[in-house]
Amino acid sequence: MGIFDKIKEKISHEFIDIVEWLDYTDDTICHRFERYQNEIKNNAKLIVREGQTAVFINEGKLADVFEPGTYTLNTKNLPILTTLKGWKYxxxxxxxxxxxxxxTHLFTDEKWGTKNPITLNDERFGLVEIRAFGTYAFRINNPGKxxxxxxxxxxxxTNFEINEHLKSLIATRFTDTVGEANLPIELYxxxxxxxxxxxxxxxxxxxDSVGIGLEKFFIENVSMPEDLKKEIFEYSRIDKLDLDKLTKFKTAKAIEAAAANEGGTAGAGMGMGMGFVLAQQMGGMMNPQMGGQQQAQPQQQAGSTPxxxxxxxxxxxxxNGQQKGPVGFEQLRALFANRTVNKDTLVWKQGMQNWTPLQEVEELKAFLGGNTPPPIPE
Incomplete structure (x- = not known):
């Protein structure tokens, strides 16, 4: 290349008539206009398209900012740069x-999510962990900054370079926000x-502090461990049920389980006794009128069936701290006579709410009347 060619190339680079940028990508946030030795010709044309802003930097300092439009670059349209350069004339x-x-257009469908579970302290379920993810949209609202x-x-x-910073910021602020919200876990x-x-x-x-406007923010899902989710669903169902009816249902199931139990004689007798009591109580609660109907029926049929x-x-x-029995009335009298039981021994039968000392049971008070002989002297 000859000397004249070099001069021609240098001149062609120096005297730039049009300063513009055509964006052929969908992820570029900022692009620096490249030219030879950063030199721009006086009265060159600056074209800023819709969705763009042009920012002039002089010696590392922010100078002029141009919104969409066409400009002639001279001292009139470069007031800050003119002041920095000290051009008076x-x-x-x-x-x-x-x-x-x-x-400056809207960057949409940017993804965010919590890298690690967030630990929350719920009043009913204790310490629980949740995760969340969603999308957000932003635009540059202060290009100079x-x-x-x-x-x-x-x-x-590109937006890839800023997204990692933004996602970390979102995850941190999201954790603080849900922690301070103090909502029941199922409401998140x-x-x-x-x-x-x-x-x-x-x-x-x-x-905003770094010149970015958060235009939209969406939480698409808040997830939690499966066992916690099942527990919440169960709690929700119970909360909607009539607890009185639920108690009766559980009682009926307990009676059914007790009837199927093939345990020892004492345990089976105890289970049957408690089952009869619970069945009577449940029947009375579920249909208070049923008792009257059942009593009336034998009276109506008294003349025909025994x-x-x-x-x-x-x-x-x-x-000795253990349950014994069941025994009949006469068997219990014999146990009292041979001093296996005494007046303070706790006893229970069908229909009694609690264990009661023998001397307080009406039909057993006969044991205390002196009708039994004293023990044979040795």
Missing amino acids: GFDSPFKAEVYFVN FIVDIVGTDNNF AANTTELSETCKDVMKPEF PPMPQAVTYYYAS
Whole structure:
């Protein structure tokens, strides 16, 4: 290349008539306009398209910012740069300045999520862990501040470079927000809209501080361990049920289980005795009128069928801290006579609510009347 060719190339680079940027990507946030030795011709045309902002940097300092439009670059349209350069009477030679084009359109469908579970202290379920993820949208609302604080000297800054910082910021502020919300654990998933708005309000000042506007913030899902989810569902169902009816249902199931139990004689007798009591109580609670109907029916049929045979009363008694029995009335009298039981021995039979000393049971008071002979003297 000859000397004249070199001069021609240098001149062609020095005298740039049009400063513009055509973005062919969908992820570039900021692009530095490249030209030879940062020189721009006086009265060159600056074209800033919709969705762009042009930022002039002079010697590392923020100079002029241009919104969409077409401009002639001279002292009239470069007031700050003119002041920095100290040009009092205009300039005719090319001037040096770095020009950054900033994409100001809305960047949508950016992903965020919690890398680690968030631990919360719930009043009913104790310490629980949740995860969350969603999307957000942002735009550059202060290009000058964004260039100075974030971009620096990067000649092609993409949203991938800023997303890692933004996702960390979101995860931190989201953790603080849900921790301070103090909601019942089951309401986090049911109130994602309200929680999203709250998180957005909390995070917006953080974004604004670096020239970024948080336009939208969405929580798509709040997840928790499967065992906790099942526990919450069970609690929710119980909360909606009539607890009185649930108690009766559980009682009926307990009676059924006791009837199927093939344990020892004493345990089976105890289970049957308690089962009869619970069955009577449950029947009375579930249908208070049923008792009257059942009593009226034998009276109506008294002339045609005999009454049912009376059931023998059996007793259980406590001996050395253990349950014994069941025994009949005469067997218990014999035990009293040989001093296996005494007046203070706790006894129980069907229909009694609690264990009671023998001397307080009406039909057993006959044991104390002196009708039994004293022990044979040795």
